[in-house]
Amino acid sequence: MDPRRIIWRVYHTISLLHTGHLFRHIHWRGDMDIAPLFGVIITTPSPPPPTLVFWRTPPVGSYKINTDECVKDGVASGEGIIRDSSGQYIRAFFSFYGDCTILEVELRAILDRIILAQRLGLSVLWVESDSTLAIHCITKGGGPWHIQATLRHIRHLLALDRDTITHIFREGNQVADLLASEGWDRRYYYEYSSQDLPRRHRSLVQIDRFGLPNVRGL
Numbered sequence: 443m444d445p446r447r448i449i450w451r452v453y454h455t456i457s458l459l460h461t462g463h464l465f466r467h468i469h470w471r472g473d474m475d476i477a478p479l480f481g482v483i484i485t486t487p488s489p490p491p492p493t494l495v496f497w498r499t500p501p502v503g504s505y506k507i508n509t510d511e512c513v514k515d516g517v518a519s520g521e522g523i524i525r526d527s528s529g530q531y532i533r534a535f536f537s538f539y540g541d542c543t544i545l546e547v548e549l550r551a552i553l554d555r556i557i558l559a560q561r562l563g564l565s566v567l568w569v570e571s572d573s574t575l576a577i578h579c580i581t582k583g584g585g586p587w588h589i590q591a592t593l594r595h596i597r598h599l600l601a602l603d604r605d606t607i608t609h610i611f612r613e614g615n616q617v618a619d620l621l622a623s624e625g626w627d628r629r630y631y632y633e634y635s636s637q638d639l640p641r642r643h644r645s646l647v648q649i650d651r652f653g654l655p656n657v658r659g660l
Contacts, residue, residue: 456480494655495614502527504566507555508610510618511547511573512626518542519625520551523617524559529651533558534617534634534643536625545585548576549592556599558633567600569607572615577607613656617646 459465460482470477477483500506509522521536537554539547552569559567571577579585580596600607612619620643625632634640639647649656 453480456482490659492657492659495611495658496653496655497610497614497650499525499529499651500527500568504568505532505559505564506568506570507552507559508570508615508618509548509551509555510571510612510615510622511544511551512622513542513544513547514626516541517626518544518547519622519629520547520554521618521621521625522551522555523621523647524555524562524564525647525650529647530636531617531639531647532564532636533562534621534639535632536621536628537631538625538629545573545575545579546589546592548573549579549589549596552576552580553592553596553599556596560599567605569600569605570610570615571607572610572612572619574609577609580607611658613658614650616656617643617650620646 456465457480460480470482497508504527506525507522508525509520511521512519518539518541519536520539521534523534524532526532535555535558537551539550542550548571552571556567556569575585579589579593580600581602583593585593634643
């Protein structure tokens with residue numbers, strides 16, 4: 443119980459943990475001024491550089507569905523927009539789902555938009571979402587039991603050898619993101635036709651259509 447031996451063992455243990463990357467910089471939060479006493483030099487990592495995110499038009503003869511969700515206080519809405527190969531929107535919509543998890547509402551939004559597209563007679567679909575987890579569950583399987591029925595329905599409607607489902611960053615999903623907030627505020631189902639989409643939504647559609655980028659990471 444010699445004090446000098448206890449101090450040395452503490453110093454030695456902290457140094458070993460840091461060298462083995464088990465005691466990281468975040469663990470020094472609030473005590474960074476004493477880190478150099480243990481031979482630990484803390485540097486602030488540089489943020490990743492900004493990147494440009496583009497929305498891509500689907501191939502000729504196919505249609506693109508972008509979906510998003512909004513969950514606040516456990517209450518959810520799901521939204522999306524369907525566009526053709528020229529970037530012109532065909533139908534935009536939002537739905538109110540009530541009590542849902544984020545993953546559940548993402549999948550329900552995707553399912554409802556696929557059903558709507560098929561009701562409109564549209565085939566060869568490109569589904570795009572900013573939820574990597576939802577895409578993984580659809581394409582690779584897995585997920586909790588309560589979403590399995592929705593996943594089976596989506597896979598039944600999509601032909602993965604013909605249709606496409608991919609991820610897009612939120613910065614490239616601006617139209618669906620705006621619809622998501624609107625659906626949560628209004629709390630009912632609504633479809634915008636090709637004539638009555640609000641001006642702000644139309645502006646974002648035009649930005650995508652002209653291939654203008656959004657910036658991620660600022």
